[in-house]
Amino acid sequence: MSELVSLAQQTRQAARQLGALSASAKNAALEAVASALEAAAPKILAANAADCEIAQKEGLPKPIYNRLKLDETKLYGAIAGVWDVAKLADPVGATHIHRELDRGLVLKRISCPLGVLGVIFEARPDAVIQISSLAIKSGNGAILKGGKEAINSCRAIVAAIHEGLAAASISPDAIGLLTTREEILELLKLDKFVDLIIPRGSNEFVRFVQDNTRIPVLGHADGICHVYVDAAADLAKAIGIVVDAKIQYPAACNAVETLLVHRAIAPQFLPEVTAALQAKNVKLCGDEAARERVEMAAATEDDWSTEYTDLMLSIRVVDSLEAAIEHINTYGSRHTEAIVTEDSQAAETFFSQVDAAGVFQNCSTRFADGFRYGFGAEVGISTQKMPPRGPVGLDGLVTYKYQLVGDGHIVATYAGKDAKSFSHRDLL
Amino acid sequence: MSELVSLAQQTRQAARQLGALSASAKNAALEAVASALEAAAPKILAANAADCEIAQKEGLPKPIYNRLKLDETKLYGAIAGVWDVAKLADPVGATHIHRELDRGLVLKRISCPLGVLGVIFEARPDAVIQISSLAIKSGNGAILKGGKEAINSCRAIVAAIHEGLAAASISPDAIGLLTTREEILELLKLDKFVDLIIPRGSNEFVRFVQDNTRIPVLGHADGICHVYVDAAADLAKAIGIVVDAKIQYPAACNAVETLLVHRAIAPQFLPEVTAALQAKNVKLCGDEAARERVEMAAATEDDWSTEYTDLMLSIRVVDSLEAAIEHINTYGSRHTEAIVTEDSQAAETFFSQVDAAGVFQNCSTRFADGFRYGFGAEVGISTQKMPPRGPVGLDGLVTYKYQLVGDGHIVATYAGKDAKSFSHRDLL
Numbered sequence: 001m002s003e004l005v006s007l008a009q010q011t012r013q014a015a016r017q018l019g020a021l022s023a024s025a026k027n028a029a030l031e032a033v034a035s036a037l038e039a040a041a042p043k044i045l046a047a048n049a050a051d052c053e054i055a056q057k058e059g060l061p062k063p064i065y066n067r068l069k070l071d072e073t074k075l076y077g078a079i080a081g082v083w084d085v086a087k088l089a090d091p092v093g094a095t096h097i098h099r100e101l102d103r104g105l106v107l108k109r110i111s112c113p114l115g116v117l118g119v120i121f122e123a124r125p126d127a128v129i130q131i132s133s134l135a136i137k138s139g140n141g142a143i144l145k146g147g148k149e150a151i152n153s154c155r156a157i158v159a160a161i162h163e164g165l166a167a168a169s170i171s172p173d174a175i176g177l178l179t180t181r182e183e184i185l186e187l188l189k190l191d192k193f194v195d196l197i198i199p200r201g202s203n204e205f206v207r208f209v210q211d212n213t214r215i216p217v218l219g220h221a222d223g224i225c226h227v228y229v230d231a232a233a234d235l236a237k238a239i240g241i242v243v244d245a246k247i248q249y250p251a252a253c254n255a256v257e258t259l260l261v262h263r264a265i266a267p268q269f270l271p272e273v274t275a276a277l278q279a280k281n282v283k284l285c286g287d288e289a290a291r292e293r294v295e296m297a298a299a300t301e302d303d304w305s306t307e308y309t310d311l312m313l314s315i316r317v318v319d320s321l322e323a324a325i326e327h328i329n330t331y332g333s334r335h336t337e338a339i340v341t342e343d344s345q346a347a348e349t350f351f352s353q354v355d356a357a358g359v360f361q362n363c364s365t366r367f368a369d370g371f372r373y374g375f376g377a378e379v380g381i382s383t384q385k386m387p388p389r390g391p392v393g394l395d396g397l398v399t400y401k402y403q404l405v406g407d408g409h410i411v412a413t414y415a416g417k418d419a420k421s422f423s424h425r426d427l428l
Numbered sequence: 429m430s431e432l433v434s435l436a437q438q439t440r441q442a443a444r445q446l447g448a449l450s451a452s453a454k455n456a457a458l459e460a461v462a463s464a465l466e467a468a469a470p471k472i473l474a475a476n477a478a479d480c481e482i483a484q485k486e487g488l489p490k491p492i493y494n495r496l497k498l499d500e501t502k503l504y505g506a507i508a509g510v511w512d513v514a515k516l517a518d519p520v521g522a523t524h525i526h527r528e529l530d531r532g533l534v535l536k537r538i539s540c541p542l543g544v545l546g547v548i549f550e551a552r553p554d555a556v557i558q559i560s561s562l563a564i565k566s567g568n569g570a571i572l573k574g575g576k577e578a579i580n581s582c583r584a585i586v587a588a589i590h591e592g593l594a595a596a597s598i599s600p601d602a603i604g605l606l607t608t609r610e611e612i613l614e615l616l617k618l619d620k621f622v623d624l625i626i627p628r629g630s631n632e633f634v635r636f637v638q639d640n641t642r643i644p645v646l647g648h649a650d651g652i653c654h655v656y657v658d659a660a661a662d663l664a665k666a667i668g669i670v671v672d673a674k675i676q677y678p679a680a681c682n683a684v685e686t687l688l689v690h691r692a693i694a695p696q697f698l699p700e701v702t703a704a705l706q707a708k709n710v711k712l713c714g715d716e717a718a719r720e721r722v723e724m725a726a727a728t729e730d731d732w733s734t735e736y737t738d739l740m741l742s743i744r745v746v747d748s749l750e751a752a753i754e755h756i757n758t759y760g761s762r763h764t765e766a767i768v769t770e771d772s773q774a775a776e777t778f779f780s781q782v783d784a785a786g787v788f789q790n791c792s793t794r795f796a797d798g799f800r801y802g803f804g805a806e807v808g809i810s811t812q813k814m815p816p817r818g819p820v821g822l823d824g825l826v827t828y829k830y831q832l833v834g835d836g837h838i839v840a841t842y843a844g845k846d847a848k849s850f851s852h853r854d855l856l
Contacts, residue, residue, distance in 0.1 A: 020780045099802055105791060107801055114813055115783065195813045214638070216814050237836035244838035351831055352448045355543065363533060363834030372842070373535060373830070374527055374852035385542055385623045386644050387815060390830050402801070402818050403779055406791030408665035410672035414800070424802035 004186050007176050008143060008193035011116050014173035015141030019113040021170075023090035029136055030086040033164030037079045037129065040160035044075060047156035048125060055149050067123040068150055078126040085133040088376045091394040092139050097402075098428040102420065105406045106427070111398045113139035114195040118187050120145045120209065121200035125153035131198070132161050132175050134377060138397035143194065145178040145187060155179070188213035196397070198380055203307065218392060220383035222307050222333040223253025225365045228260040228324040228350070230341035235269050237362055238340040239276050242313075244364040245338070247280045251309045253381060254336050254368040258304060258314045260324045263289070266317050270294050274315075282311045289317035304331040321346050325353045332356060334383045336368040336390075357383060357390030432614050435604050436571060436621035439544050442601035443569030447541040449598075451518035457564055458514040461592030465507045465557065468588035472503060475584035476553060483577050495551040496578055506554040513561040516804045519822040520567050525830075526856040530848065533834040534855070539826045541567035542623040546615050548573045548637065549628035553581035559626070560589050560603050562805060566825035571622065573606040573615060583607070616641035624825070626808055631735065646820060648811035650735050650761040651681025653793045656688040656752040656778070658769035663697050665790055666768040667704050670741075672792040673766070675708045679737045681809060682764050682786075682796040686732060686742045688752045691717070694745050698722050702743075710739045717745035732759040749774050753781045760784060762811045764796040764818075785811060785818030 018026070037044070048070040055065055097109035117140050121127045128144055135142040146154040154177060162172035178187065188197065188209065197217045199209040207221040227245055229238045245256035261269055270293040274284055285297040296315070303314040304327070318324045328337050336358035339350040347361040358368045368391060370378025375393025382389050388396040413420050446454070465472070476498040483493050525537035545568050549555045556572055563570040574582040582605060590600035606615065616625065616637065625645045627637040635649040655673055657666045673684035689697055698721040702712055713725040724743070731742040732755070746752045756765050764786035767778040775789040786796045796819060798806025803821030810817050816824040841848050 016781055016783075101795070101800065101802065105795075210642075216812075234836070240836055240838050244840050248839045248843065347833070351829070353444055355444075356829070358830045358832065360832045361834070363832055363837040364839050366839035367529070367533075367832055367834075367837070368830070372529060372839070372850065374529065374850065384644075385827055387827055389827055399813050399815055399817055401779070401784070402786045402796070404786065404788045404791055404795055405775075406789065406795075408662070408668055409791040409795070410668050411676045411792050411794035411800075412672050415676065422800065422802065 002186065004178070004183055005190070005193070008116065008190050010173040011141040011143055011176045012193050014171035015113065015116050015139070018136065018141060018170060018174045019092070019115070019139035021139065023093070025168075026090070026136055026139065027086045029165060029168040029170050030082055030133055032168040033133065033136065033161050034079055034082040034086075036160045036164030036167065037082065037157070040156065040163070041072075041075060044153065044156045044160065045070065045072065047152040051150055051152045060149055064123050064149070068125065068153075070125055070153060074126055078129040081130055082133040085137050085377060088137060088394060091137070091398045095428065096400065098426065100425045100427055101404075101422050102409070102414075103423070105404070105409045108403045109400050110403060111400050114397060114399050116141040116143060116194050117397065118143050118145075118190070118194040118197045118215065119200070120184060120187070120197065122147045122202070122205065123150055124200075125150045125157060127200060128154055128157045134379060134394060134397060135175065138394055140397055141174045141176070143176045143178060143187060145184055148179070148181060151179055185212060188215065191215045200380075218380045218382055218388070218396060220253060220333065220335060220381055222383070223255070223335045224257050224305065224307050224331060224333040225254055225336045225338075226258050226260055226328050226332060227256045227338045227340065227365065228318075228328070229262060229265065229269060230321060230339055230343060230346050231262040231264040232343035232346060233262075233265060233269075233340040234342055234362075235265065235272065238269065239273050241338065241340055241362070241364050242273055243276050243280060245366055246277065246282055246313050247311065248364070248366050250311050252366065253307075254365050255309070256313065256338075256365050257307055258316060258331070260316050260318050260327060261290070262321075262324070263317050263319050266290070266293055270315070277313060280311070282313055284313055284315060286315035287317060290315040307333075321349060325350065329353075329355050334385070335381070336360065336365045338363065338365050357381075430614065432606070432611055433618065433621070436544065436618050438601040439569040439571055439604045440621050442599035443541065443544050443567070446564065446569060446598060446602045447520070447543070447567035449567065451521070453596075454518070454565055454567065455514045457593060457596040457598050458510055458561055460596040461561065461564065461589050462507055462510040462514075464588045464592030464595065465510065465585070468584065468591070469500075469503060469507075472581065472584040472588065473498065473500065475580040479578055479580045488577060492551050492577070496553065496581075498553055498581060502554055506557040509558055510561040513565050513805060516565065516822060518565070519826045523856065524828065526854065528853040528855055529832075529850050530837070530842075531851070533832070533837045536831045537828050538831060539828050542825060542827050544569040544571060544622050545825065546571050546573075546618070546622040546625045546643065547628070548612060548615070548625065550575045550630070550633065551578055552628075553578045553585060555628060556582055556585045562807060562822060562825060563603065566822055568825055569602045569604070571604045571606060571615060573612055576607070576609060579607055613640060616643065619643045628808070646808045646810055646816070646824060648681060648761065648763060648809055650811070651683070651763045652685050652733060652735050652759060652761040653682055653764045653766070654686050654688055654756050654760060655684045655766045655768065655793065656746075656756070657690060657693065657697060658749060658767055658771060658774050659690040659692040660771035660774060661690075661693060661697075661768040662770055663693065663700065666697065667701050669766065669768055669790070669792050670701055671704050671708060673794055674705065674710055674741055675739065676792070676794050678739050680794065681735075682793050683737070684741065684766075684793050685735055686744060686759070688744050688746050688755060689718070690749075690752070691745050691747050694718070694721055698743070705741060708739070710741055712741055712743060714743035715745060718743040735761075749777060753778065757781075757783050762813070763809070764788065764793045766791065766793050785809075
């Protein structure tokens with residue numbers, strides 16, 4: 001048996017105990033973890049400084065270095081997040097169904113932890129703090145795999161988390177840390193021990209994970225979002241929305257990549273919106289109809305399926321609402337799609353026909369986010385079709401069980417010629 | 429482009445229209461389908477007779493032949509099922525979240541169809557009628573692949589369904605039929621067009637499907653269920669439950685395969701329960717401790733992970749509740765697990781620690797079923813961990829979308845130094 005399998009078994013065992021705890025016991029554990037992290041802050045910062053020194057020597061690219069670097073503000077921000085998670089509602093123990101099947105035979109469907117989460121992330125050591133607190137809150141164990149550039153930071157953080165758990169009389173085995181790159185593939189094969197994989201990293205990385213595991217994956221490989229400006233749009237609103245959706249945080253998955261413009265308003269709208277975008281240094285490319293109105297680079301077929309994650313935007317002129325929907329359903333990644341229109345019938349058609357986790361009218365695609373939706377925490381954004389879909393909060397880390405309590409009831413009573421009927425009376 | 433891809437695209441297109449229909453329009457379609465099936469009954473029975481003749485010539489095994497054979501009772505029963513599905517609540521359009529994020533910015537989470545279902549089944553032609561009606565009700569298209577032994581029956585049934593859909597002005601493309609075995613693998617690769625695979629057939633077949641697709645699969649490969657008779661069990665109830673769970677329908681996935689008996693009650697209970705089981709022709713095997721009490725075959729390690737689907741039962745004596753839970757979590761298939769006990773503390777521990785879709789106290793495992801749970805229909809039983817889990821009703825065929833309606837709202841308003849706060853006021 002490999003070391004990883006035995007670690008996974010220990011995590012599973014510890015998770016079973018954690019999953020049975022009351023909300024107040026889990027919150028006490030989170031508070032103990034937060035205190036232990038505060039006490040260990042100097043050690044964690046020193047470990048991170050060591051990681052950063054190596055990273056600089058090895059010439060780690062600047063954006064990754066920035067994510068790796070943990071200053072006091074970032075660390076205390078992450079620890080404050082643990083206290084916040086303690087304040088959230090317990091996702092475990094919610095009763096969705098409470099039904100009498102017959103006298104003395106009562107069914108309940110109750111939310112319960114998934115078991116063990118496998119979390120794989122690149123660089124950012126503060127992610128260890130966030131995901132560990134979400135795992136504890138939801139009664140799940142977690143096996144964490146951080147980037148090798150963050151190894152000292154991750155070890156120091158996990159050591160503090162273990163201290164906090166132990167102080168709260170919870171087995172530290174509930175949170176496990178992997179440290180070698182080879183273990184990623186092995187982790188992805190542990191479908192007997194790991195119930196959900198949460199990858200945090202580049203699109204390529206998420207796709208690699210999705211292609212190499214039978215374990216459900218919570219994540220999205222691409223965020224190709226559109227804003228469609230309808231014939232009946234308020235153009236001032238449209239310009240504000242397009243600019244916000246592109247520049248407010250262009251690296252985010254919910255930023256817009258392609259602007260679709262109805263032909264009827266293109267003559268007036270295109271010069272205005274492109275001027276506003278170019279004033280914010282957004283590079284543009286467009287189809288022939290767009291380039292007839294405004295000078296810009298020619299968009300290729302590839303542009304329609306590219307997530308720029310940068311100050312770039314492709315523009316296409318469409319003949320109708322239906323053509324916009326067709327474009328989105330062909331090239332979109334089912335993430336978040338917006339229509340700008342004052343025509344509620346057009347919005348309704350868009351909402352019904354566009355296949356995406358989020359369909360928006362007259363607002364920026366950047367609102368697609370667990371915190372903005374009021375979930376209190378965001379575990380990830382999923383572009384798969386089955387629930388959980390879209391921004392996922394703590395509820396995405398639990399499943400449910402059916403509990404049936406009888407008093408010697410057997411199925412033969414309800415079968416055959418003299419079958420008794422079920423009452424199916426809801427008690428909720 | 430292959431024929432199958434073009435069929436899948438047509439199904440997807442038709443499904444988009446079907447998914448936008450009101451509940452009453454879908455119910456009218458179901459009634460038209462039911463009428464068309466009634467009108468086509470003589471044709472369908474004749475087509476089935478042709479299939480049966482070929483099957484007999486080719487020496488199809490008796491159990492498969494029985495599933496293939498469609499008499500009037502079975503056919504009219506299936507058609508009556510279509511009328512029943514029309515009466516069920518519409519799973520589409522339910523609002524789960526209705527929340528003001530800020531003035532004039534309102535979020536809704538609304539259930540919507542998945543898109544296209546891929547349904548693969550062996551032999552039973554009446555399954556075509558059932559699954560098509562569930563697909564129409566939930567606003568989904570379906571690509572059906574029946575066994576080649578049922579090809580004439582399936583074609584006659586699908587032709588009638590198409591007539592019914594056309595009579596209700598719905599594109600018949602919504603329900604597609606595949607007829608060659610080679611197409612199964614091709615279908616499993618269509619993750620761009622098919623949103624959920626529902627396999628109906630043997631364990632081996634379901635496992636084959638799970639191993640060969642990236643599309644989510646609704647189904648279970650094994651049903652290894654246990655009854656644990658605790659030290660504090662009422663032995664009369666225990667005997668009734670064990671016998672029912674084994675013999676009421678031994679081929680079902682929710683039948684019991686292994687009986688776990690607490691050592692303290694083994695001397696009294698084992699002779700009684702084995703006598704009751706043997707009176708019903710159940711073959712037994714047991715561990716050493718069980719064989720000390722009653723003569724029976726020796727159970728091997730393999731027996732603990734075997735789904736007999738027959739009048740066979742393995743028996744193990746355990747030292748404690750914890751040992752029973754450990755056995756179940758090691759060998760069970762996470763389907764349905766029962767404890768017989770009068771000790772509510774023991775039941776609570778069992779409910780919390782056993783990892784299964786169904787945890788039962790003092791009742792038969794055979795209750796794990798969508799109809800018995802009151803779902804009105806059963807799409808399948810899932811042993812995966814993520815929802816939908818356990819018996820799945822119509823709700824398992826829908827997902828949800830987030831709809832956000834604003835009035836020119838942008839994220840920049842809620843970010844940075846002068847960030848406005850969200851109200852996050854629930855309107856439901």
